[in-house]
Amino acid sequence: MRELVSPAPIVTTGIPLGESQATEPQTTTTIALKDRYHAVEVEKFDVLEGVEFPTDYIQSLQDEIVKEFGKSQQFKQVLPAGQNPADATASTLRLSGTVTYFDPGNRAERYFGSGQGHIVIYVVLGDRPTGETLVTDQISATLSGGIFGGNPKNITHEFAKTLANTTKLLLEKPVPSPGELAPPEAAGPRPPSTDHKVVTISSGNYDQGQVNLNAEASTGYRLVAFTPKGMESADVTMESSATPPQVYQYRVLHTHLFGNLEKDLNKAALDGYRYCPNTLAWLAGGFGAVGFAIIEKPPVPSKTSYEYRVHAATQLSNAQKDVVKDQRENFSLVGTFETADRHIALMERTVSKAGE
Known part of the structure; x- marks a missing residue:
């Protein structure tokens, strides 16, 4: 028997229909993203319509990402949205994202080893001056414990730690040539078709x-x-x-x-x-x-x-x-x-x- 459901919200992540899905090997340059970009601007993330994600968690998410990026030392400067790097000539990335799924779990059950919280976010690293999308990824994190089961808001800290680690891997990718830039639809989740x-x-x-x-x-x-x-x-x-x-x-x-x-x-x-x-x-x-x-x-x-x-x-x-x-x-x-x-x-x- 088919296990079909139609939950809300539903999101698609920019996989172009009728085309190759994964990125082709990028061999036209040997310059890694980490060697080109030394600063990053962290925007407040969007929340997909229909996802219940508390407003104060959005600020917490931005704060935790700025903190974890700073601790990881992968950038010389980590900037909240709207700030400019001290070095005006520094190549700067812009990090944006959309929360596509959130389950706070059950704090009481976490105290006994279950009731985990979960979050999924579609993240985009782009060139700040041009707005061109360089790298996208879908990243998930889990809140499995903490004092007295862990405050559900701590999921923002868990995600930030996961994102900091994942970003170190993503920045090893080579700087894409103009013909290898991600298509515009990759810059964020889009609603599915009616069919x-x-x-x-x-x-x-x-x-x-x-x-x-x-x-x-x-x-x-x-x-x-x-x-x-x-x-x-x-x-x-x-x-x-x-x-x-x-x-x-x-x-x-x-x-x-x-x-x-x-x-x-x-x-x-x-x-x-x-x-x-x-x-x-x-x-x-x-x-x-x-x-x-x-x-x-x-x-x-x-x-x-x-x-x-x-x-x-x-x-x-x-x-x-x-x-x-x-x-x-x-x-x-x-x-x-x-x-x-x-x-x-x-x-x-x-x-x-x-x-x-």
Whole structure:
């Protein structure tokens, strides 16, 4: 039986229909974003209509991000929105974002080890002077404890810590050339089309989730957004995009070992599948949490195949080194995730098919 719901709000994250979803390897420049930009302006984040996120949390979120960025020392200057760097010539990033999901959890239950709070934010790093979008990512954080169960507002601190770590990985990416800049629709979530479906994938029932995805895909729908809702479930938004019988196909990958996730990705890539952006997640499994990702096969076979590497480093500095090393071999960073003790980086590169 299909597990279909239509929760509000629903958001899509700028995956262009009918085009390649993940970013192509960027090899035209060797200048890393971290070496170009030395200041960042942190804007107050937006909240998607329909998401109940307290107004005072918005200010707290900005304050915590400024604080964590300052502690991380990845920028010479960290500025609240509207302030200018002391050095007028400094190349400056602008950080913006949209809260797309928030669950405060249950403070009383957190005291006993459950009742976690969760937040998902679509973040954008852009060039402040031009407004051009350089990097986007979907980042989630969890509030699992604290004194007397932890104040729900502390989720802003947990998110800021996760964002600071993730940003260090994102800034290892090369400065994109003009032809590699993200499309305008990537600058923020957009409402789904009127013709859309939402498939809920529940933890421990991933095989059925794959069946449900392909059931909708068989009628012409394509994945356009993925929203993890804690560790128990995730919502997949699909929009009408294809005309049967030429339709998209999906596989839901889930494994306890990230090394096995790499093997599964590369095996599926040989069959024409490719990683779907923002679907890398850490969800509950039968015997502990599992690494999770969704991959897609287009209706018409692509002339390009893909190769993947998955790194799960205990030290952030090692994860950064892994990203830099792989980029020298024409890989691109296409997915990140933070667990309690691992920094996950998913790398992708294009490879030519035999005889083409």
